[in-house]
Amino acid sequence: MTTSDATGMESRELQEQFDAIIARNDRIEPRDWMPEGYRKTLVRQVAQHAHSEIIGMQPEGNWITRAPSLRRKAILLAKVQDEAGHGLYLYSACETLGASRGELTQKLLDGTQKYSSIFNYPTLSYADVGTIGWLVDGAAICNQVPLCRTSFGPYGRAMIRICKEESFHQRQGYELLMTMMRGTDEQRAMVQESVDRFWWPALMMFGPPDAESPNTAQSMAWGIKRNTNDDLRQRFVDMTVPQAEALGVTLPDPDLRWNDERGAHDFGQPDWDDFMQVVKGNGPCNAQRIAHRRKAHDDGAWVREAATAFAARTSEVAG
Ligand SMILES: [Fe+2]
Numbered sequence: 001m002t003t004s005d006a007t008g009m010e011s012r013e014l015q016e017q018f019d020a021i022i023a024r025n026d027r028i029e030p031r032d033w034m035p036e037g038y039r040k041t042l043v044r045q046v047a048q049h050a051h052s053e054i055i056g057m058q059p060e061g062n063w064i065t066r067a068p069s070l071r072r073k074a075i076l077l078a079k080v081q082d083e084a085g086h087g088l089y090l091y092s093a094c095e096t097l098g099a100s101r102g103e104l105t106q107k108l109l110d111g112t113q114k115y116s117s118i119f120n121y122p123t124l125s126y127a128d129v130g131t132i133g134w135l136v137d138g139a140a141i142c143n144q145v146p147l148c149r150t151s152f153g154p155y156g157r158a159m160i161r162i163c164k165e166e167s168f169h170q171r172q173g174y175e176l177l178m179t180m181m182r183g184t185d186e187q188r189a190m191v192q193e194s195v196d197r198f199w200w201p202a203l204m205m206f207g208p209p210d211a212e213s214p215n216t217a218q219s220m221a222w223g224i225k226r227n228t229n230d231d232l233r234q235r236f237v238d239m240t241v242p243q244a245e246a247l248g249v250t251l252p253d254p255d256l257r258w259n260d261e262r263g264a265h266d267f268g269q270p271d272w273d274d275f276m277q278v279v280k281g282n283g284p285c286n287a288q289r290i291a292h293r294r295k296a297h298d299d300g301a302w303v304r305e306a307a308t309a310f311a312a313r314t315s316e317v318a319g
């Protein structure tokens, strides 16, 4: 037997072991062998998710200094801080795949890795804090609950903790909107205006329609993704409609109605051309979000340098 035969057999065996783990819905762990495509897909997805948590701090962070009461300020501060934590768990999950946090941050800053397009829309009123909690964290939950069962162990475990916090975020958003809806006509109008702006971008958070999502099939075969984009979007709409009724807001979609036969809501399609424009970097806040993130990164350079020097010094002393 030649060496190349042996390697061929070994890699076939490894592939079979991997396939068996996936087939019995078990977890792949960082030390297990995995196909390079699986690893790359995960790095891309987990990094994009981590970046979204970090960039996602900006739209709401914009309102911290202008929160209408001490209570609202404390809630918002805690929520934005949670998002920073989510980013850190996810960067750590990504590091187990061999991609360092520094490297991933660089890719965010130079635009080679993306974050969710939802964070490229501006927050124009305090009602947006509530709408983001209700619709954006709500859509995130629909996307992320199935990811608790994703095939890569560290990602799935990070998602379990993140999902608990996301449902708290969603409820705080809903509670804020409910409070405003019980207030003055002006406050109710603020809520409606905010929901009108965020409804379609929230639907876009599930990604393009299945027919235009070429990577979905492979990601589902690998157990990285558990549901298709259209499935998740449907689930989100069905979950949100009764909540909108309870709030007393109108969702801005003339095609939205219950379909008895399907046992689900029919609804209109977002403007996918607009979505592609935002993905390509031409959304209302893309440039501002990245400029802000770059500045924060530069301003934090001394902290990274000090931490690195301290770690080197400590290991010298210990060594
Ligand atoms: Fe989050």
Ligand SMILES: [Fe+2]
Binding pocket: 083, 137, 165, 166, 169
């Ligand atoms: Fe959140």
